[in-house]
Amino acid sequence: MTETTSATASVAPAVNQAPVSGNATPVVANTPVASVATPITAIAPVATNTTATTGVAVPAAAPETTSAHIVDATLWILIAFSAVTWALILIKGIQHLRISTHNRAYSKKFWAAPDFQAASSLQGNKGPAARVADVGFTTLLEADGGTTTHDLEHTGDRQELLDRRLRQQMQKERGALESGLAILATVGSISPFVGLFGTVWGIMGALTSISKSGSASLEVVAGPIGEALVATAVGIAVAVPAVIGYNFFIRRNKVIWAFLDDFSIDFVHLALKTSFLIKRPVVNSAPSRPIEKKPVLKTSNDDLQVQGAQI
Numbered sequence: 001m002t003e004t005t006s007a008t009a010s011v012a013p014a015v016n017q018a019p020v021s022g023n024a025t026p027v028v029a030n031t032p033v034a035s036v037a038t039p040i041t042a043i044a045p046v047a048t049n050t051t052a053t054t055g056v057a058v059p060a061a062a063p064e065t066t067s068a069h070i071v072d073a074t075l076w077i078l079i080a081f082s083a084v085t086w087a088l089i090l091i092k093g094i095q096h097l098r099i100s101t102h103n104r105a106y107s108k109k110f111w112a113a114p115d116f117q118a119a120s121s122l123q124g125n126k127g128p129a130a131r132v133a134d135v136g137f138t139t140l141l142e143a144d145g146g147t148t149t150h151d152l153e154h155t156g157d158r159q160e161l162l163d164r165r166l167r168q169q170m171q172k173e174r175g176a177l178e179s180g181l182a183i184l185a186t187v188g189s190i191s192p193f194v195g196l197f198g199t200v201w202g203i204m205g206a207l208t209s210i211s212k213s214g215s216a217s218l219e220v221v222a223g224p225i226g227e228a229l230v231a232t233a234v235g236i237a238v239a240v241p242a243v244i245g246y247n248f249f250i251r252r253n254k255v256i257w258a259f260l261d262d263f264s265i266d267f268v269h270l271a272l273k274t275s276f277l278i279k280r281p282v283v284n285s286a287p288s289r290p291i292e293k294k295p296v297l298k299t300s301n302d303d304l305q306v307q308g309a310q311i
Contacts, residue, residue, distance in 0.1 A: 067205020195235020
């Protein structure tokens with residue numbers, strides 16, 4: 001009997017150290033061992049539920065689809081960049097093809113003219129070279145006809161006025177040639193960084209999902225990270241055509257600009273030989289009609305004598 005009581009007393013302090021609730025009562029030393037086992041089994045789930053005992057709320061996890069939406073938006077932006085890039089490459093390619101064709105055609109007709117006056121009468125020409133020549137001929141006609149006004153725009157002699165007009169027209173042609181190239185340069189510069197942003201954000205979301213799942217196996221890691229790396233690949237694929245197109249059209253612009261520069265210098269030299277004067281071409285407003293010839297009546301001497309006798 002004494003041994004049973006001492007064994008029960010040794011169990012009681014252990015039970016008192018794990019309170020079930022705020023109003024837990026200590027176990028009496030005379031309580032049998034069998035009755036103590038029941039509260040111990042009930043304590044286990046309460047001790048593990050730290051949220052219930054402490055009352056601290058666990059913050060809600062962010063939705064896993066947020067990173068996927070950002071990666072998708074990045075891919076759509078890169079696709080839009082790619083569409084704009086290829087559209088500009090197509091438009092600029094057609095523009096340069098037409099410019100080269102028109103410049104060659106007009107240069108051939110201009111240098112085939114017998115003189116500078118005949119070259120000024122060429123009509124129906126297109127292209128930058130033709131527009132530069134038209135501005136030059138118009139300036140010379142204004143000087144020849146005395147229609148120039150005495151203002152700042154028309155100050156200086158005829159050569160200075162011609163040089164200024166030709167240079168202004170060449171700047172307009174240069175602006176038309178360089179239109180759209182800034183977009184190609186921008187796309188080629190920022191597309192890799194946009195793709196890298198999508199990749200970094202996708203990897204962050206993938207690592208968060210892996211940490212929540214508690215598994216770091218290759219099957220779990222390879223899929224999400226591989227999908228995130230696609231954004232970088234797409235960004236590079238968009239940037240490469242933009243950079244190549246930009247460099248190609250910059251080179252073509254330099255060639256056309258050199259051609260126009262040489263043409264304008266030759267134009268001034270030809271105008272110098274004519275003392276910067278050309279005649280205004282005569283344009284007939286009404287079509288010419290052929291002159292009708294009236295029939296000539298032949299009369300003999302006898303007819304004249306008869307007519308004289310009658311008078």
